[in-house]
Amino acid sequence: MFFKWLTCRFLGYYNGKLHKFSLDENHNFVLTEITDNVPSILIVSRSFYKEQAKEYPIENKAELKKLLQLEFSDENHSYFHHWESVNEKSQVNIWQFDKSIPKSNIMLPETLLLALTADKHQVTAVSDDNVDLLYVGRLAETIVSLPASSLINTSRRFSTSVGITISGTTRVIPSADTSLMAFNESKIDNAKTEHSNVESLTGDNTFANHVVQGVKRLSLPVLSSFIRLPKNESKLQLLKNISLPLFLSLSLYLALSSAYLTAKQYNLQQKLSRQSEEVSQALGQQQLFDQQWAAYSANKAFFAMAENKAPFWLIIADLFPEAQFNNIRIVDERFVLRGKTLNATSLLELLSKKPQVMDAKFDFPTRKQRNLDSFVISFKLQIPTVIVNEIDNRKGGE
Numbered sequence: 001m002f003f004k005w006l007t008c009r010f011l012g013y014y015n016g017k018l019h020k021f022s023l024d025e026n027h028n029f030v031l032t033e034i035t036d037n038v039p040s041i042l043i044v045s046r047s048f049y050k051e052q053a054k055e056y057p058i059e060n061k062a063e064l065k066k067l068l069q070l071e072f073s074d075e076n077h078s079y080f081h082h083w084e085s086v087n088e089k090s091q092v093n094i095w096q097f098d099k100s101i102p103k104s105n106i107m108l109p110e111t112l113l114l115a116l117t118a119d120k121h122q123v124t125a126v127s128d129d130n131v132d133l134l135y136v137g138r139l140a141e142t143i144v145s146l147p148a149s150s151l152i153n154t155s156r157r158f159s160t161s162v163g164i165t166i167s168g169t170t171r172v173i174p175s176a177d178t179s180l181m182a183f184n185e186s187k188i189d190n191a192k193t194e195h196s197n198v199e200s201l202t203g204d205n206t207f208a209n210h211v212v213q214g215v216k217r218l219s220l221p222v223l224s225s226f227i228r229l230p231k232n233e234s235k236l237q238l239l240k241n242i243s244l245p246l247f248l249s250l251s252l253y254l255a256l257s258s259a260y261l262t263a264k265q266y267n268l269q270q271k272l273s274r275q276s277e278e279v280s281q282a283l284g285q286q287q288l289f290d291q292q293w294a295a296y297s298a299n300k301a302f303f304a305m306a307e308n309k310a311p312f313w314l315i316i317a318d319l320f321p322e323a324q325f326n327n328i329r330i331v332d333e334r335f336v337l338r339g340k341t342l343n344a345t346s347l348l349e350l351l352s353k354k355p356q357v358m359d360a361k362f363d364f365p366t367r368k369q370r371n372l373d374s375f376v377i378s379f380k381l382q383i384p385t386v387i388v389n390e391i392d393n394r395k396g397g398e
Helices: 002-010 061-071 110-116 155-162 185-194 207-216 220-224 232-316 344-352 384-397
Strands: 011-014 018-023 029-034 041-044 049-056 078-086 089-097 106-109 124-128 131-139 142-147 171-174 323-331 334-341 357-362 367-369 372-381
Touching: 002 011, 002 018, 002 207, 011 207, 029 207, 041 110, 041 207, 049 142, 061 078, 061 089, 089 106, 089 142, 106 110, 110 124, 110 131, 110 142, 110 207, 131 155, 142 155, 171 207, 232 372, 334 344, 344 357, 344 372
Parallel strands: 011 041, 041 106, 124 171
Antiparallel strands: 011 018, 018 029, 049 089, 078 089, 124 131, 131 142, 323 334, 334 372, 357 372, 367 372
């Protein structure tokens, strides 16, 4: 499909009238007449150029090119292509286009394209309303063609006149002016009468389709023969012609690029600003969370400590009548009691009898002062369930 788009966009045909290539409903190429905008590549009808097939006893391509340029130096519309050399002779085709042809970047002869789509020893007859108009074939490596005349009105007479030995079918195609609907079964029957062997005709057997196939088979060396570099005096004008559009295009590109980059930068700055605000909010939330977590941890530690100390006061409450306490501390999860009592040993026994107390002992020997024993007793508390039961017992006693 891309090739078809290129063909319709850049390829045209000239036979006294200017045509462009279009696609019909069956996606076959058809010719549509136009009046302006000459296509970049123009296929020219045989009526508007002269075609020659020559042999030169020169095999060196550079020398042959110099000779051809010298021979056709006065012909600005002459093009030539060097085919393969045969028997130490260079096979050359020369095409001299009419000066009335609309100016185009590349001009291609229709006979070249028709020959490229045919077999090497096959003759192509271009017909219109049961009348042959043109014969195209290949002699050795060159392309030969002749318009039909009263003497040359069949493909066999054409092949005899140019020295071609036909080894295949004669291909009959409609001319550019013949519609496919007019090229019907009666035309095929008449073609079989005129020619000894006729190739079968199909729905895509249109002149436009054949020349487009020829364009597809153009090799780069053949195509380059029809591309002519401008002369020195034309280069400055060509440079002027392309410099202004190029400068305008470049300026437009730079302006659009600058506008795009400016818009892109503004958009990124807006996104960055929004993201900065979101990050600030997130950091604020994180800071608030850290503060609340610190407060929660402190409260949790406080209540855990308070919960662990609450049973202690239930125990120490029973000891207040028996002793005077100067100091109460917690060292390595042990409650240390320092004070005075009448009998420190009895106080230790009373403390040891408490079910929630374990490992009660004197940390230092007792001393006797004014009929009172000075003591330092330490102990640990057991699991909270025992303490809970003790609290419940106390509440029940009350």
